[in-house]
Amino acid sequence: MSRSDDGRRDQDFGQDENEAKAGMGTAGGREPLPAVPADAQSGEVEPPENRGRSVLKEIFHGGSLVSILAIVLSLFLGGILIAVTNERVVEAATYFFARPTDTLVAAWEAASSAYVALFQGAIFNPRASDLQGMIFPFTETLAVSTPLILAGLGVALAFRAGLFNIGAQGQIIIGATMAAWVGFTLDLPWGIHLLLVILAGIIGGGIWGGIAGLLKARTGAHEVILTIMLNYIAVYLLAYLLTTESFQRPDSSQPISPRLDATAMYPRLFGDGFRLHWGFVVAIGATLLVWWLLHRSTIGFEFRAVGANPHASKTAGISVAKGYTLVMIIAGALSGLAGVAQVSGTEGVLTDGVAASFGFDAITVALLGRSTPWGTFFAGLLFGAFRAGGVTMQTLTGTPIDIVLVVQSLIVLFIAAPPLVRAIFRIHEDGKGGKGKPRRKSSRETVKAGGAA
Amino acid sequence: MSAPVLSPQGQAPQLDTVRSWKTPIIYAIFAVVALAGFAFNAPGGTATFGISAGRDVIQLAPVVVPTVPVGWASALIVTAIAVFSFLQIKGGRKDPRWLPIIYAVVFVIGFLVWVVGSAERTDVSLVGLLAGSVTLAVPLIFGSLSGVLSERVGVINIAIEGQLLAGAFAAAVAASISGNVYAGMLAATVAGVLVSVVLAVFSIKYLVNQIIVGVVLNVLVSGLTGFLFSTVLSRDSQTWNSPPSLPVIQIPVLEHIPILGGILFRQTIVGYLMYAAVIIVYIGLFHTKWGLRVRSVGEHPKAADTLGIKVNFTRARNVMLGGAVAGLGGSFYTLVSVSQFTTDMTAGQGYIALAAMIFGRWNPVWAFFAALLFGFATNLRFVLSILGTPVPGEFLAMLPYVVTIVAVAGLVGRSRPPAANGTPYIKG
Incomplete structure (x- = not known):
């Protein structure tokens, strides 16, 4: 969230504070204190940039181009990795100097076939016999991205309040556990049952996030430690619960719960042929809600203020402790919704692997989305596509799904460092010639990417 | 609890007038656990701790500990520390710095004796x-x-x-x-x-x-x-x-x-x-x-x-x-x-x-x-699962993480990172 560079902020604290007071709302100060971007009134998604670059301008001029180039570059590097580890390429490379084309052709085939499979698994499958089969991959992408988006929103929201929430994993687990319990234990009519399941998930995640937030606010314990520890505790708690009578399937010795009642499941969006469920709509709603919360509500303003500068917020009369606790409760609730999407959307049962690695992927999703609600939404879609396509790719071409992790992390790295991407593609920024400028430039663009420091 | 709301950025005002009841409360909670578990619920019999490995030249006899007296002793000591801490805070004084260490050591001893004593095999190689x-x-x-x-x-x-x-x-x-x-x-x-x-x-x-x-x-x-x-x-x-x-x-x-x-x-x-x-x-x-x-x-x-x-x-x-x-x-x-x-x-x-x-x-x-500490807690779980304890393995597995949270939130208090941690330096 912080617009100006953190280092400068600390050093010029007193000065900034005065300027910010003077320039509050007018956005006319030289270096505005990020705590007081008055965009809650101004009506823009992002506070206006003072150095004459609006966010919109950035998206259409520098930002999106860099993002696209970053994705291309990452896919290219991933392709190289696929190629050099391919058996046929290695074989052809042994006589590289005799017939170099063999190696290149093999490399191209290895990389392109993997990516084609990835695309077929994620977006559109032209080889399918009917329309349903063709668009099935895309709906699968949406289904997979649902928990990613929800948990990503949780991480992003905490980021904006200056908290680094590594605990999405634990929050998903507890949310899913409580939701599943309501789902398979209670016997309720349509509608009410699902609502209660969702509510249980929200409460479960909210409690788990809230513990971290409350302890952080009350005792000053470091939230990174707290959330990591709570993740492990959640894992073992679930493992234990799945051995107890109230959770374990009666006829099974495996750590697996009974199926959730049909009344507790999200209805399918497009019929039973697709796994896509109403949870995706919930994810869209949650994105809207987070956007509203951050940019239209007083609480959201306080969150951002606390995240930008806790000292200044405290001086301004905002309760930092309340902010930390509340933001973690909401973040946890969002992750809890991700847990609901798992148990009553795609899985239908509670197992010890219910959260997969969604909680950790959510961190990268939030980072890629630069901690903005819609950024996180689209980042979730992108990673959902990678995940859904990666499975197909592994089945069809034998390329391990780990390549997806490599490509994903490269994307985030490159997007976080626009000067590097510009240097690689020799793009000069703002037509001024790229030399000499990247340092100061990056200082703004990059810090913005995360918000938590 | 009436813990004063301090600023979250790690600058606890160390004024004598500020009384934080956090530490004694945590002491008290665990003292109750110790009383209920190690003392009233002591398994009876003994717990044996081997202190020499097989290849050692100097072989020391294993220490055989009666569980009931040791359980009671450790529970009473931690209770006493909790009471002492309450009195200290009430009097506006601070706990001595070694107090949490003593507390932790006594608690761990009590716990070990209790858990080993109630296992199926009551001897363990320390x-x-x-x-x-x-x-x-x-x-x-x-x-x-x-x-x-x-x-x-x-x-x-x-x-x-x-x-x-x-x-x-x-x-x-x-x-x-x-x-x-x-x-x-x-x-x-x-x-x-x-x-x-x-x-x-x-x-x-x-x-x-x-x-x-x-x-x-x-x-x-x-x-x-x-x-x-x-x-x-x-x-x-x-x-x-x-x-x-x-x-x-x-x-x-x-x-x-x-x-x-x-x-x-x-x-x-x-x-x-x-x-x-x-x-x-x-x-x-x-x-x-x-x-x-x-x-x-x-x-x-x-x-x-x-x-x-x-x-x-x-x-x-x-x-x-x-x-x-x-x-x-x-x-x-x-x-x-x-x-x-x-x-x-x-x-x-x-x-x-x-x-x-x-x-x-x-x-x-x-x-x-x-x-x-993390290594110890992890290893304890492995060892205890071999011995066959009544405590579910998952809870033993949780132990290090719970302890960390308690320690970070209560006993260690505000840890202060280096001031410039996380901030890039731009010259000028």
């Missing part, structure tokens, strides 16, 4: 328990030293996990190909440095948020090693993934010291390097000119720059040094623990190392003890 703890803690200690080295210059190092994993991978591959364990150790160090180079370039040169780089690097290393493992390594594991093991070097005479001999003087070279690294980093940071400069860069880079210290150079150098240390620690996984690499074999231990570092307040020696 030496094995401790030695196993150290073994499990070795990579954690290396990892937390890496964290200390780079965070003391103001670069947040979340990438410990990645450094450990890269080290483990490189060690396995290099040692397998060359057939030489030391080549593996060298490769592990280089791999750790490589991860650090990325961290340094992105966070110092491109000023990317350090937490982002760290998290992403972990994912990147996990993906990269996982990918290479599934393709290259598993295709021909004989060539690529069957590293030889590091030999255990026994130091004559000293290894026969009861209890401590096996822990300190019966280690692989990585184990000895671990002890050396803790001492070197501690002395280096707090008793040399280098350390003073490093810490000044982490606390107030502008002042350091004014004095002629090259801030970003110092940062880059330290981050890479940290990478080397963590990479070397990673070699422990493949050259000592298991002799092959598997996907994600560090299993989040880098994050535990991070926690140990914060728990240890960015101090190498305290981080060492914090890491030992």
Whole structure:
């Protein structure tokens, strides 16, 4: 969230504070204190940039181009990795100097076939016999991205309040556990049952996030430690619960719960042929809600203020402790919704692997989305596509799904460092010639990417 | 509880008028647990703790402890400490600094006696328990030293996990190909440095948020090693993934010291390097000119720059040094623990190392003890599951994490990171 560079902020604290007071709302100060971007009134998604670059301008001029180039570059590097580890390429490379084309052709085939499979698994499958089969991959992408988006929103929201929430994993687990319990234990009519399941998930995640937030606010314990520890505790708690009578399937010795009642499941969006469920709509709603919360509500303003500068917020009369606790409760609730999407959307049962690695992927999703609600939404879609396509790719071409992790992390790295991407593609920024400028430039663009420091 | 709402940024006002009831409350809660568990619910009979390993020259008789009196004694002592702490706070005084340590030690003794006494087999080798703890803690200690080295210059190092994993991978591959364990150790160090180079370039040169780089690097290393493992390594594991093991070097005479001999003087070279690294980093940071400069860069880079210290150079150098240390620690996984690499074999231990570092307040020696605590708790679970305790294994597994939360939230209190941690330095 912080617009100006953190280092400068600390050093010029007193000065900034005065300027910010003077320039509050007018956005006319030289270096505005990020705590007081008055965009809650101004009506823009992002506070206006003072150095004459609006966010919109950035998206259409520098930002999106860099993002696209970053994705291309990452896919290219991933392709190289696929190629050099391919058996046929290695074989052809042994006589590289005799017939170099063999190696290149093999490399191209290895990389392109993997990516084609990835695309077929994620977006559109032209080889399918009917329309349903063709668009099935895309709906699968949406289904997979649902928990990613929800948990990503949780991480992003905490980021904006200056908290680094590594605990999405634990929050998903507890949310899913409580939701599943309501789902398979209670016997309720349509509608009410699902609502209660969702509510249980929200409460479960909210409690788990809230513990971290409350302890952080009350005792000053470091939230990174707290959330990591709570993740492990959640894992073992679930493992234990799945051995107890109230959770374990009666006829099974495996750590697996009974199926959730049909009344507790999200209805399918497009019929039973697709796994896509109403949870995706919930994810869209949650994105809207987070956007509203951050940019239209007083609480959201306080969150951002606390995240930008806790000292200044405290001086301004905002309760930092309340902010930390509340933001973690909401973040946890969002992750809890991700847990609901798992148990009553795609899985239908509670197992010890219910959260997969969604909680950790959510961190990268939030980072890629630069901690903005819609950024996180689209980042979730992108990673959902990678995940859904990666499975197909592994089945069809034998390329391990780990390549997806490599490509994903490269994307985030490159997007976080626009000067590097510009240097690689020799793009000069703002037509001024790229030399000499990247340092100061990056200082703004990059810090913005995360918000938590 | 009426804990005063303090500012969350780690500047607890240490005024005498401010009374925090946090610590006595936590003492009281655990005193109740001790009374209910160790005292009233004492298993009866005895618990036996072996304190000599089979090969020791000096054989000491195992200590046989009656569970009921010891349970009561430990429960009463912790209760007394809780009451004492209440009185101290009420009188506006502060607890002595050693009080939490005494409390923890007594509580752990009470717990051990209770849990061993109520197991199916009521004897346990204390030496094995401790030695196993150290073994499990070795990579954690290396990892937390890496964290200390780079965070003391103001670069947040979340990438410990990645450094450990890269080290483990490189060690396995290099040692397998060359057939030489030391080549593996060298490769592990280089791999750790490589991860650090990325961290340094992105966070110092491109000023990317350090937490982002760290998290992403972990994912990147996990993906990269996982990918290479599934393709290259598993295709021909004989060539690529069957590293030889590091030999255990026994130091004559000293290894026969009861209890401590096996822990300190019966280690692989990585184990000895671990002890050396803790001492070197501690002395280096707090008793040399280098350390003073490093810490000044982490606390107030502008002042350091004014004095002629090259801030970003110092940062880059330290981050890479940290990478080397963590990479070397990673070699422990493949050259000592298991002799092959598997996907994600560090299993989040880098994050535990991070926690140990914060728990240890960015101090190498305290981080060492914090890491030992994690090692001990993990090993305790293994040992107890063999003994067959009534406590479900999952709860024992949770124990270290619960203890950490309690300790971080209650007993350790506000840990203060280096002031410039996480903020890039831009000259001018």
